[in-house]
Amino acid sequence: MASGPSENQWRTLDKDLKRISQVEYATQYVSRPLVGIGLSLAFIVVAALGAAFLFGMQPTSYAVVAAAAFGAYMALNIGANDVANNMGPAVGANALTMGGAIVIAALCETAGALLAGGDVVSTISKGIIDPASVADRQVFIWAMMAALISAALWVNLATWLSAPVSTTHSVVGGVMGAGVAAAGVTAVNWTNMGAIAASWVISPLLGGLIAAVFLAFIKAKIVYQDDKIAAARTWVPVLIGIMAGTFAAYLSLKGLKHIVEIDMARALMIGAVIGALSYAGAAPLVRRQSEGLENRKKSLKVLFGLPLVISAALLSFAHGANDVANAVGPLAAIVHAEQFGEFAGKVAIPSWVMVIGALGISFGLMLFGPKLIRMVGSQITRLNPMRAYCVALSAAITVIVASGLGLPVSSTHIAVGGVFGVGFYREWDAERRARARVLSNPKAKRIAAEERRRRKLVRRSHFMTIVAAWVITVPAAATISGLIFLLLNAAFV
Numbered sequence: 001m002a003s004g005p006s007e008n009q010w011r012t013l014d015k016d017l018k019r020i021s022q023v024e025y026a027t028q029y030v031s032r033p034l035v036g037i038g039l040s041l042a043f044i045v046v047a048a049l050g051a052a053f054l055f056g057m058q059p060t061s062y063a064v065v066a067a068a069a070f071g072a073y074m075a076l077n078i079g080a081n082d083v084a085n086n087m088g089p090a091v092g093a094n095a096l097t098m099g100g101a102i103v104i105a106a107l108c109e110t111a112g113a114l115l116a117g118g119d120v121v122s123t124i125s126k127g128i129i130d131p132a133s134v135a136d137r138q139v140f141i142w143a144m145m146a147a148l149i150s151a152a153l154w155v156n157l158a159t160w161l162s163a164p165v166s167t168t169h170s171v172v173g174g175v176m177g178a179g180v181a182a183a184g185v186t187a188v189n190w191t192n193m194g195a196i197a198a199s200w201v202i203s204p205l206l207g208g209l210i211a212a213v214f215l216a217f218i219k220a221k222i223v224y225q226d227d228k229i230a231a232a233r234t235w236v237p238v239l240i241g242i243m244a245g246t247f248a249a250y251l252s253l254k255g256l257k258h259i260v261e262i263d264m265a266r267a268l269m270i271g272a273v274i275g276a277l278s279y280a281g282a283a284p285l286v287r288r289q290s291e292g293l294e295n296r297k298k299s300l301k302v303l304f305g306l307p308l309v310i311s312a313a314l315l316s317f318a319h320g321a322n323d324v325a326n327a328v329g330p331l332a333a334i335v336h337a338e339q340f341g342e343f344a345g346k347v348a349i350p351s352w353v354m355v356i357g358a359l360g361i362s363f364g365l366m367l368f369g370p371k372l373i374r375m376v377g378s379q380i381t382r383l384n385p386m387r388a389y390c391v392a393l394s395a396a397i398t399v400i401v402a403s404g405l406g407l408p409v410s411s412t413h414i415a416v417g418g419v420f421g422v423g424f425y426r427e428w429d430a431e432r433r434a435r436a437r438v439l440s441n442p443k444a445k446r447i448a449a450e451e452r453r454r455r456k457l458v459r460r461s462h463f464m465t466i467v468a469a470w471v472i473t474v475p476a477a478a479t480i481s482g483l484i485f486l487l488l489n490a491a492f493v
Contacts, residue, residue, distance in 0.1 A: 036367035040076050043363055047072035047356050054352060063141050064338050067148060068356065071331035074152040075324075075360020076368070078167045081159045082323065083109060083365045084372030085395075085415035086315040089388035092377025093301075095308045098370055104309070105316045105369075106362040112320025113358035127192050128176050131343070133183035140343040142488040143182050144330040147174030150481035151330075154473065159368065162375045162462075163469035166410035168323060171330065172196060173477030181482035182489075193474075199409045200470055203398065207414035208421025211394035214239075215425050218386050223297055229290050236303050237282040243307055243393050245275020247314045250396040267400075304385035311392035318396075319411060320358065325349060328357040376416060380466075381423030381458045391418035416466060423458035 051068035052061065087101040096104070134140045151170035158165040179187045218239070225231040249271030252262045262270070286303060293299040328349060336347040377383060383391070395415045402409040 039363065039367060040073075043076065043360065044069050044072045047360075050352065050356075061338065063145065064335055067145055067331045067334040068353075070145070070148045070152060071328050071353065072356050072360050074148055074155070074167075074331075075328070075357045076364035077152050077155040077159060078323070078357075079109070079361035079364025079366075080368035081155050081164060081372055082167050082412055083316065083319065083361065084369055084376050085164055085412050086319055086392075087312055087369075088373045088376025089383055089391045089415075089419065090308050090312040090377070091373050092383040093308060093385045093388035095305045095385050095388065096312065098373065101312070101373060102366050102369060104313050105365055108313045108316035109320035109324075109361050109365070110358045112317040113324040113354060113361070115321075127189055128172055128196075129179035130183075130187050130189065133179060133187035134343070137337055137342060138492075139182050139489070141334050141337050142485055142492070143175070143178035144333045144337075146178040146181075146481045146485035146488060147171060148330040149484050150174040150177060150477050153480055154477045158469055158473075159372060161465065161469070162371060163466050164372055164376060164412050164416050165469050165473050166412045169196065169200075169410055169473045170477045173474035174481040175330075176474065177478030177481030178485040180478065181485040196474070199402075200413065203402065203409035203413040204417025204420070204470075206401065207394050207398045207417035208424070210397050211390040211418035211421040212425035214390040214393055215387060215422055216429075218390070219429065222300060223386075228295050228297065228300060229293055232300055232303055233283075233287050233290055236286045237279050239389070239393075240282040240286075240307050241275040241279030243311055243389075243396075244278030245271040245273075246393060246396045246400065247271075247311065247318075248274035249400055251314065251318055253400065301385045304389045308385050308389045308392060311389065311396075315392060315395060315411075315415075320361065323411065324354065324357040324361065328353050331356070375462070376419060379459060380416075380419050380462050381426065383419070383422070387422045387426075390422055391415060394418040394421070413470060420458060420463065427458060 048065050048069040051065045083105050087096070087105045090096045091098055091101045134143050151167065151174040154170050154173070155165060155167055176188055176193065218235075221235050222228060222231045249267040252267040252270050253264070289303060293302065332347050332349045332353050333343065335350060335353060337343050395411060395418055398414045399409060399411065
């Protein structure tokens with residue numbers, strides 16, 4: 001009779017299986033990033049094949065097929081980088097899970113792009129290049145192709161470096177670089193470029209200042225009050241009304257301008273009406289929600305959770321409506337030039353081009369977005385629902401103010417500037433309260449200067465990295481675009 005396996009043999013088998021399991025786990029961990037790359041490549045190929053099918057693979061359609069592939073690549077990068085600014089604060093404040101944020105952002109970005117997205121886009125991106133300098137059809141196509149490729153490459157690099165940058169500024173830089181390579185520096189409208197350069201400074205400062213002002217208001221009127229719950233019942237409905245009114249005006253100006261033309265005065269009137277109605281509806285809801293809450297700061301976070309989620313969704317809708325057109329503008333310009341044999345200062349965006357932009361942003365967000373969402377939401381400064389609410393509100397208000405002043409601003413710079421503003425205000429407020437404690441009680445323990453520096457509430461390394469990325473976005477995209485244009489022109493002319 002044959003004997004069965006001994007206990008030592010079973011033990012050896014168990015050890016071997018555990019080793020195999022560890023290898024499997026390691027393989028899954030290493031291959032996980034490749035899944036996103038593989039799906040991205042599949043989407044790019046499908047976009048290119050779709051363009052080839054629509055154009056019947058005629059010899060003149062190869063530029064459109066290539067542009068469709070790079071347009072899909074650009075859209076993926078926008079989803080990976082730009083959308084994080086809308087959802088990062090809500091995730092960092094734990095008002096949304098990462099999965100919930102990705103689903104909401106994907107739906108709202110797609111809806112904004114397809115329902116209210118730009119039907120017409122400026123091909124010479126915000127008047128940066130004199131159209132006469134690229135009047136030749138082939139030169140124009142290569143210039144737009146170079147702008148598209150360079151912008152996508154730069155945003156991809158920025159995402160890899162965990163630096164949220166402006167995709168609109170990347171496209172502007174790409175158009176400028178290709179224009180300079182095609183016709184020299186005199187082709188650039190340096191007045192418009194100066195306005196865009198000024199927005200690098202103005203938009204984040206304004207966003208940070210507005211976010212800090214609202215946080216100071218919340219702390220003074222609610223957080224530092226003896227009866228926090230009673231104060232919240234008074235002021236949270238007011239803040240919800242301000243938020244609703246601001247976003248109504250914001251969406252009227254930016255998100256719905258392609259459906260119905262609304263000027264600033266009408267947008268503000270719409271905002272005032274919606275704000276008043278929202279205040280009237282929020283007051284009883286906040287009163288009911290606050291019943292039974294303890295009189296402590298932690299309880300206040302509950303009251304800001306839902307408004308924060310709604311504001312993040314509205315920001316994503318407006319971003320999809322406003323920024324997708326800028327991203328796929330060069331692709332739309334190439335399609336128009338191939339169809340009609342000439343370029344135009346403004347062109348209509350075909351539906352299939354907008355679909356590539358909308359779906360690409362959603363896929364990019366789902367596959368690569370969590371990295372930047374975590375960075376914006378939790379690695380610059382610590383956020384809670386109240387602080388994140390101030391960031392979202394400041395983004396909408398800043399865009400409205402900038403629109404009234406005629407300034408070209410970046411939603412990326414505004415949102416991240418709001419995060420910095422909240423963090424730096426917290427540092428200032430903590431220092432102020434510490435000094436007040438020392439003055440009221442001279443015997444209180446003083447904190448050494450070195451320890452105070454260690455306790456800074458804004459991570460300086462991220463601050464420097466992000467600011468540096470903002471400063472070099474346009475020149476970097478322009479340099480890459482100029483080189484690509486020269487290569488394309490040399491290879492195909």
